[in-house]
């Protein structure tokens with residue numbers, strides 16, 4: 001469904017990603033792990049059109065979208081949730097929803113909100129609250145809900161559990177699993193919290209220095225002493 005072929009990309013002339021071959025499908029969680037600075041976020045940004053592609057291809061649902069502007073990719077269903085500043089903090093939760101849905105009919109809006117309320121039942125109770133009053137976990141749930149409002153086919157999550165307490169982080173991971181199981185959405189998950197993110201994944205990638213060092217089943221990564229210890233600090 002989404003594929004990159006020998007993708008080379010970076011910022012201006014600075015190349016960060018080298019020959020990245022990658023595949024993601026609907027109803028799957030693909031987790032990308034790797035040390036700091038290995039290009040994980042840059043890869044997500046490249047998928048949504050925020051970096052400079054030097055060569056290679058990005059294919060989404062049969063279309064070559066390598067040169068598409070970001071808005072076209074989003075309209076096609078590639079929706080990115082940034083690590084920080086992913087919500088308007090001075091607005092209420094409901095105002096954030098309304099702003100993100102300006103192009104939806106009332107029916108479409110209500111339909112999608114029902115899905116969101118099913119997945120995130122507590123959102124109903126915080127609709128009138130300003131985002132800056134919410135906990136980190138609630139804020140992250142709102143950010144993911146806003147992305148779901150845009151009817152993604154593939155959701156790109158950049159460290160959704162960053163700065164969250166372990167218990168709250170676990171709730172976010174649970175929600176990510178529910179999104180996979182209850183919708184058709186595919187999820188590409190970039191995480192520092194490698195162990196947990198690999199445990200919920202269907203497939204895994206390990207990036208180092210902008211290259212794919214490993215791709216395969218997460219259990220192989222979790223149980224590989226060299227990869228786990230050296231790159232992920234898993235202590236296996």
Ligand SMILES: Nc1ncnc2c1ncn2[C@@H]1O[C@H](COP(=O)(O)OP(=O)(O)OP(=O)(O)O)[C@@H](O)[C@H]1O
Nearest residue numbers: 011014016034035036037038039040041042043192
């Ligand atoms: N806007 C930018 N302009 C130039 N270089 C950048 C920019 N953003 C990131 N980089 C560089 O790209 C490299 C990869 O960074 P990236 O954020 O993609 O890594 P990462 O694997 O997501 O790291 P982390 O886990 O620390 O978030 C780093 O060397 C970083 O300094």
